[in-house]
Amino acid sequence: MDCGEDICEEAHIPKTIYKGGNEIPCPPSKQSIGRFGWGLLHTIAAxxxxxxxxxxxxxxxxxxxxxxxxxxxxxxxxxxxxxxxxKPPKLENREQISVWTCEMHNEINAMLNKPVFPCTLESLDLRWRKGKPPCTATINNL
Ligand SMILES: Cc1cc2nc3c(=O)[nH]c(=O)nc-3n(C[C@H](O)[C@H](O)[C@H](O)COP(=O)(O)OP(=O)(O)OC[C@H]3O[C@@H](n4cnc5c(N)ncnc54)[C@H](O)[C@@H]3O)c2cc1C
Structure with missing residues:
Protein backbone atom coordinates (compact mmCIF):
# COMPACT_ATOMS: atom_id res chain seq x y z
CA MET A 1 0.00 0.00 0.00
CA ASP A 2 1.40 3.38 -1.01
CA CYS A 3 0.24 6.34 1.08
CA GLY A 4 2.54 8.69 -0.83
CA GLU A 5 4.95 9.13 2.09
CA ASP A 6 8.26 7.41 2.75
CA ILE A 7 6.64 5.01 5.21
CA CYS A 8 2.94 5.04 6.03
CA GLU A 9 1.33 5.46 9.44
CA GLU A 10 -0.14 2.30 10.99
CA ALA A 11 -3.73 3.59 10.73
CA HIS A 12 -3.53 3.56 6.91
CA ILE A 13 -2.16 0.05 6.60
CA PRO A 14 -4.05 -3.24 6.49
CA LYS A 15 -3.06 -5.86 9.08
CA THR A 16 -2.10 -9.47 8.48
CA ILE A 17 -2.64 -11.95 11.29
CA TYR A 18 0.24 -14.36 11.75
CA LYS A 19 0.48 -17.55 13.79
CA GLY A 20 -0.08 -16.82 17.47
CA GLY A 21 -2.64 -14.13 16.67
CA ASN A 22 -0.29 -11.15 16.41
CA GLU A 23 -1.49 -8.46 14.04
CA ILE A 24 1.33 -7.17 11.87
CA PRO A 25 0.93 -4.35 9.32
CA CYS A 26 1.55 -5.44 5.78
CA PRO A 27 3.66 -3.75 4.44
CA PRO A 28 5.37 -2.59 7.66
CA SER A 29 4.26 0.76 9.07
CA LYS A 30 6.45 3.49 10.55
CA GLN A 31 5.59 2.12 14.01
CA SER A 32 6.40 -1.51 13.21
CA ILE A 33 9.65 -0.56 11.43
CA GLY A 34 10.48 1.50 14.52
CA ARG A 35 9.84 -1.51 16.78
CA PHE A 36 11.93 -3.82 14.55
CA GLY A 37 14.65 -1.16 14.28
CA TRP A 38 14.93 -0.66 18.03
CA GLY A 39 14.84 -4.43 18.53
CA LEU A 40 17.83 -4.81 16.23
CA LEU A 41 19.79 -1.91 17.78
CA HIS A 42 19.18 -3.03 21.39
CA THR A 43 19.88 -6.69 20.61
CA ILE A 44 23.16 -5.91 18.84
CA ALA A 45 24.15 -3.70 21.80
CA ALA A 46 23.20 -6.47 24.26
CA LYS A 87 25.89 12.48 21.16
CA PRO A 88 28.15 10.03 19.30
CA PRO A 89 27.87 6.32 20.21
CA LYS A 90 29.85 5.20 23.27
CA LEU A 91 31.72 2.16 22.07
CA GLU A 92 34.21 1.17 24.77
CA ASN A 93 32.23 -1.82 26.06
CA ARG A 94 28.85 -3.61 26.14
CA GLU A 95 27.48 -1.58 29.05
CA GLN A 96 28.36 1.75 27.40
CA ILE A 97 26.74 0.98 24.06
CA SER A 98 23.68 -0.63 25.69
CA VAL A 99 23.08 2.43 27.88
CA TRP A 100 23.79 4.83 24.99
CA THR A 101 21.25 3.02 22.77
CA CYS A 102 18.71 3.13 25.61
CA GLU A 103 19.24 6.86 26.11
CA MET A 104 18.79 7.53 22.38
CA HIS A 105 15.56 5.52 22.43
CA ASN A 106 14.38 7.43 25.52
CA GLU A 107 14.90 10.76 23.74
CA ILE A 108 12.54 9.58 21.00
CA ASN A 109 10.15 8.13 23.60
CA ALA A 110 10.00 11.52 25.34
CA MET A 111 9.39 13.30 22.03
CA LEU A 112 6.51 10.87 21.26
CA ASN A 113 5.12 11.06 24.83
CA LYS A 114 5.93 7.40 25.47
CA PRO A 115 7.23 6.17 28.85
CA VAL A 116 11.00 6.12 29.33
CA PHE A 117 12.87 2.90 30.04
CA PRO A 118 15.32 2.38 32.96
CA CYS A 119 18.73 2.49 31.28
CA THR A 120 20.61 0.12 33.61
CA LEU A 121 22.48 -2.84 32.20
CA GLU A 122 20.39 -5.13 34.42
CA SER A 123 17.04 -3.90 33.01
CA LEU A 124 18.39 -3.86 29.46
CA ASP A 125 19.75 -7.40 29.76
CA LEU A 126 16.43 -8.66 31.11
CA ARG A 127 14.59 -7.12 28.16
CA TRP A 128 17.07 -7.74 25.33
CA ARG A 129 19.42 -10.58 26.22
CA LYS A 130 18.34 -12.99 28.93
CA GLY A 131 14.81 -13.74 27.80
CA LYS A 132 13.45 -14.18 31.32
CA PRO A 133 10.57 -12.21 32.81
CA PRO A 134 10.09 -9.27 32.48
CA CYS A 135 11.29 -9.87 28.91
CA THR A 136 7.90 -11.33 28.09
CA ALA A 137 6.01 -9.01 30.44
CA THR A 138 6.68 -5.32 31.05
CA ILE A 139 9.18 -3.15 32.87
CA ASN A 140 7.61 -0.01 34.35
CA ASN A 141 4.62 -0.34 32.03
CA LEU A 142 6.74 -0.62 28.89
C1 LIG B 1 16.28 5.19 15.20
C2 LIG B 1 14.79 5.42 15.27
C3 LIG B 1 14.30 6.72 15.22
C4 LIG B 1 12.92 6.94 15.28
N1 LIG B 1 12.45 8.22 15.15
C5 LIG B 1 11.12 8.44 15.15
C6 LIG B 1 10.60 9.76 14.95
O1 LIG B 1 11.37 10.73 14.78
N2 LIG B 1 9.25 9.91 14.93
C7 LIG B 1 8.38 8.84 15.11
O2 LIG B 1 7.16 9.03 15.07
N3 LIG B 1 8.84 7.60 15.32
C8 LIG B 1 10.18 7.37 15.33
N4 LIG B 1 10.66 6.09 15.51
C9 LIG B 1 9.71 4.99 15.83
C10 LIG B 1 9.36 5.02 17.33
O3 LIG B 1 10.54 5.19 18.13
C11 LIG B 1 8.71 3.70 17.79
O4 LIG B 1 9.51 2.60 17.40
C12 LIG B 1 7.31 3.48 17.23
O5 LIG B 1 6.48 4.60 17.53
C13 LIG B 1 6.66 2.20 17.84
O6 LIG B 1 6.63 2.40 19.26
P1 LIG B 1 6.27 1.26 20.28
O7 LIG B 1 5.38 1.91 21.32
O8 LIG B 1 5.78 0.03 19.63
O9 LIG B 1 7.62 0.88 21.05
P2 LIG B 1 9.12 1.18 20.64
O10 LIG B 1 9.46 2.60 21.04
O11 LIG B 1 9.39 0.79 19.23
O12 LIG B 1 9.91 0.20 21.63
C14 LIG B 1 9.88 -1.22 21.43
C15 LIG B 1 10.15 -1.89 22.78
O13 LIG B 1 11.43 -1.47 23.25
C16 LIG B 1 11.46 -1.41 24.67
N5 LIG B 1 11.97 -0.07 25.01
C17 LIG B 1 11.31 1.10 25.03
N6 LIG B 1 12.13 2.11 25.32
C18 LIG B 1 13.36 1.55 25.49
C19 LIG B 1 14.66 2.07 25.81
N7 LIG B 1 14.85 3.37 26.02
N8 LIG B 1 15.69 1.20 25.92
C20 LIG B 1 15.51 -0.12 25.73
N9 LIG B 1 14.33 -0.68 25.42
C21 LIG B 1 13.26 0.15 25.30
C22 LIG B 1 10.04 -1.65 25.15
O14 LIG B 1 9.95 -2.98 25.61
C23 LIG B 1 9.20 -1.45 23.89
O15 LIG B 1 8.04 -2.21 23.89
C24 LIG B 1 12.02 5.84 15.43
C25 LIG B 1 12.54 4.55 15.48
C26 LIG B 1 13.91 4.32 15.39
C27 LIG B 1 14.44 2.91 15.41
Missing amino acids: HYPDDPSDDWKDKHQRFIHAFSRTFPCKSCGYHFHQMIKE
Whole structure:
Protein backbone atom coordinates (compact mmCIF):
# COMPACT_ATOMS: atom_id res chain seq x y z
CA MET A 1 0.00 0.00 0.00
CA ASP A 2 1.40 3.38 -1.01
CA CYS A 3 0.24 6.34 1.08
CA GLY A 4 2.54 8.69 -0.83
CA GLU A 5 4.95 9.13 2.09
CA ASP A 6 8.26 7.41 2.75
CA ILE A 7 6.64 5.01 5.21
CA CYS A 8 2.94 5.04 6.03
CA GLU A 9 1.33 5.46 9.44
CA GLU A 10 -0.14 2.30 10.99
CA ALA A 11 -3.73 3.59 10.73
CA HIS A 12 -3.53 3.56 6.91
CA ILE A 13 -2.16 0.05 6.60
CA PRO A 14 -4.05 -3.24 6.49
CA LYS A 15 -3.06 -5.86 9.08
CA THR A 16 -2.10 -9.47 8.48
CA ILE A 17 -2.64 -11.95 11.29
CA TYR A 18 0.24 -14.36 11.75
CA LYS A 19 0.48 -17.55 13.79
CA GLY A 20 -0.08 -16.82 17.47
CA GLY A 21 -2.64 -14.13 16.67
CA ASN A 22 -0.29 -11.15 16.41
CA GLU A 23 -1.49 -8.46 14.04
CA ILE A 24 1.33 -7.17 11.87
CA PRO A 25 0.93 -4.35 9.32
CA CYS A 26 1.55 -5.44 5.78
CA PRO A 27 3.66 -3.75 4.44
CA PRO A 28 5.37 -2.59 7.66
CA SER A 29 4.26 0.76 9.07
CA LYS A 30 6.45 3.49 10.55
CA GLN A 31 5.59 2.12 14.01
CA SER A 32 6.40 -1.51 13.21
CA ILE A 33 9.65 -0.56 11.43
CA GLY A 34 10.48 1.50 14.52
CA ARG A 35 9.84 -1.51 16.78
CA PHE A 36 11.93 -3.82 14.55
CA GLY A 37 14.65 -1.16 14.28
CA TRP A 38 14.93 -0.66 18.03
CA GLY A 39 14.84 -4.43 18.53
CA LEU A 40 17.83 -4.81 16.23
CA LEU A 41 19.79 -1.91 17.78
CA HIS A 42 19.18 -3.03 21.39
CA THR A 43 19.88 -6.69 20.61
CA ILE A 44 23.16 -5.91 18.84
CA ALA A 45 24.15 -3.70 21.80
CA ALA A 46 23.20 -6.47 24.26
CA HIS A 47 25.65 -8.83 22.49
CA TYR A 48 28.45 -6.28 22.01
CA PRO A 49 31.80 -7.46 23.44
CA ASP A 50 32.97 -6.38 26.90
CA ASP A 51 36.39 -5.65 25.45
CA PRO A 52 35.91 -4.89 21.74
CA SER A 53 38.80 -4.60 19.30
CA ASP A 54 39.32 -1.29 17.49
CA ASP A 55 38.02 -2.99 14.36
CA TRP A 56 34.80 -4.00 16.16
CA LYS A 57 34.28 -0.46 17.50
CA ASP A 58 34.84 0.95 14.03
CA LYS A 59 32.36 -1.49 12.47
CA HIS A 60 29.69 -0.65 15.04
CA GLN A 61 30.23 3.07 14.57
CA ARG A 62 29.80 2.66 10.79
CA PHE A 63 26.74 0.45 11.32
CA ILE A 64 24.98 3.09 13.46
CA HIS A 65 25.70 5.79 10.91
CA ALA A 66 24.60 3.59 8.00
CA PHE A 67 21.44 2.65 9.94
CA SER A 68 20.52 6.32 10.40
CA ARG A 69 21.11 7.06 6.70
CA THR A 70 19.22 4.03 5.31
CA PHE A 71 16.30 3.75 7.77
CA PRO A 72 13.18 3.63 5.57
CA CYS A 73 11.30 6.23 7.68
CA LYS A 74 13.42 9.10 6.36
CA SER A 75 12.31 11.72 8.91
CA CYS A 76 13.12 9.26 11.74
CA GLY A 77 16.53 8.46 10.25
CA TYR A 78 17.33 12.14 9.72
CA HIS A 79 16.42 12.91 13.31
CA PHE A 80 18.49 9.97 14.57
CA HIS A 81 21.41 11.15 12.47
CA GLN A 82 21.24 14.61 14.12
CA MET A 83 21.10 12.99 17.57
CA ILE A 84 24.19 10.88 16.78
CA LYS A 85 26.08 13.98 15.71
CA GLU A 86 25.31 15.61 19.06
CA LYS A 87 25.89 12.48 21.16
CA PRO A 88 28.15 10.03 19.30
CA PRO A 89 27.87 6.32 20.21
CA LYS A 90 29.85 5.20 23.27
CA LEU A 91 31.72 2.16 22.07
CA GLU A 92 34.21 1.17 24.77
CA ASN A 93 32.23 -1.82 26.06
CA ARG A 94 28.85 -3.61 26.14
CA GLU A 95 27.48 -1.58 29.05
CA GLN A 96 28.36 1.75 27.40
CA ILE A 97 26.74 0.98 24.06
CA SER A 98 23.68 -0.63 25.69
CA VAL A 99 23.08 2.43 27.88
CA TRP A 100 23.79 4.83 24.99
CA THR A 101 21.25 3.02 22.77
CA CYS A 102 18.71 3.13 25.61
CA GLU A 103 19.24 6.86 26.11
CA MET A 104 18.79 7.53 22.38
CA HIS A 105 15.56 5.52 22.43
CA ASN A 106 14.38 7.43 25.52
CA GLU A 107 14.90 10.76 23.74
CA ILE A 108 12.54 9.58 21.00
CA ASN A 109 10.15 8.13 23.60
CA ALA A 110 10.00 11.52 25.34
CA MET A 111 9.39 13.30 22.03
CA LEU A 112 6.51 10.87 21.26
CA ASN A 113 5.12 11.06 24.83
CA LYS A 114 5.93 7.40 25.47
CA PRO A 115 7.23 6.17 28.85
CA VAL A 116 11.00 6.12 29.33
CA PHE A 117 12.87 2.90 30.04
CA PRO A 118 15.32 2.38 32.96
CA CYS A 119 18.73 2.49 31.28
CA THR A 120 20.61 0.12 33.61
CA LEU A 121 22.48 -2.84 32.20
CA GLU A 122 20.39 -5.13 34.42
CA SER A 123 17.04 -3.90 33.01
CA LEU A 124 18.39 -3.86 29.46
CA ASP A 125 19.75 -7.40 29.76
CA LEU A 126 16.43 -8.66 31.11
CA ARG A 127 14.59 -7.12 28.16
CA TRP A 128 17.07 -7.74 25.33
CA ARG A 129 19.42 -10.58 26.22
CA LYS A 130 18.34 -12.99 28.93
CA GLY A 131 14.81 -13.74 27.80
CA LYS A 132 13.45 -14.18 31.32
CA PRO A 133 10.57 -12.21 32.81
CA PRO A 134 10.09 -9.27 32.48
CA CYS A 135 11.29 -9.87 28.91
CA THR A 136 7.90 -11.33 28.09
CA ALA A 137 6.01 -9.01 30.44
CA THR A 138 6.68 -5.32 31.05
CA ILE A 139 9.18 -3.15 32.87
CA ASN A 140 7.61 -0.01 34.35
CA ASN A 141 4.62 -0.34 32.03
CA LEU A 142 6.74 -0.62 28.89
C1 LIG B 1 16.28 5.19 15.20
C2 LIG B 1 14.79 5.42 15.27
C3 LIG B 1 14.30 6.72 15.22
C4 LIG B 1 12.92 6.94 15.28
N1 LIG B 1 12.45 8.22 15.15
C5 LIG B 1 11.12 8.44 15.15
C6 LIG B 1 10.60 9.76 14.95
O1 LIG B 1 11.37 10.73 14.78
N2 LIG B 1 9.25 9.91 14.93
C7 LIG B 1 8.38 8.84 15.11
O2 LIG B 1 7.16 9.03 15.07
N3 LIG B 1 8.84 7.60 15.32
C8 LIG B 1 10.18 7.37 15.33
N4 LIG B 1 10.66 6.09 15.51
C9 LIG B 1 9.71 4.99 15.83
C10 LIG B 1 9.36 5.02 17.33
O3 LIG B 1 10.54 5.19 18.13
C11 LIG B 1 8.71 3.70 17.79
O4 LIG B 1 9.51 2.60 17.40
C12 LIG B 1 7.31 3.48 17.23
O5 LIG B 1 6.48 4.60 17.53
C13 LIG B 1 6.66 2.20 17.84
O6 LIG B 1 6.63 2.40 19.26
P1 LIG B 1 6.27 1.26 20.28
O7 LIG B 1 5.38 1.91 21.32
O8 LIG B 1 5.78 0.03 19.63
O9 LIG B 1 7.62 0.88 21.05
P2 LIG B 1 9.12 1.18 20.64
O10 LIG B 1 9.46 2.60 21.04
O11 LIG B 1 9.39 0.79 19.23
O12 LIG B 1 9.91 0.20 21.63
C14 LIG B 1 9.88 -1.22 21.43
C15 LIG B 1 10.15 -1.89 22.78
O13 LIG B 1 11.43 -1.47 23.25
C16 LIG B 1 11.46 -1.41 24.67
N5 LIG B 1 11.97 -0.07 25.01
C17 LIG B 1 11.31 1.10 25.03
N6 LIG B 1 12.13 2.11 25.32
C18 LIG B 1 13.36 1.55 25.49
C19 LIG B 1 14.66 2.07 25.81
N7 LIG B 1 14.85 3.37 26.02
N8 LIG B 1 15.69 1.20 25.92
C20 LIG B 1 15.51 -0.12 25.73
N9 LIG B 1 14.33 -0.68 25.42
C21 LIG B 1 13.26 0.15 25.30
C22 LIG B 1 10.04 -1.65 25.15
O14 LIG B 1 9.95 -2.98 25.61
C23 LIG B 1 9.20 -1.45 23.89
O15 LIG B 1 8.04 -2.21 23.89
C24 LIG B 1 12.02 5.84 15.43
C25 LIG B 1 12.54 4.55 15.48
C26 LIG B 1 13.91 4.32 15.39
C27 LIG B 1 14.44 2.91 15.41
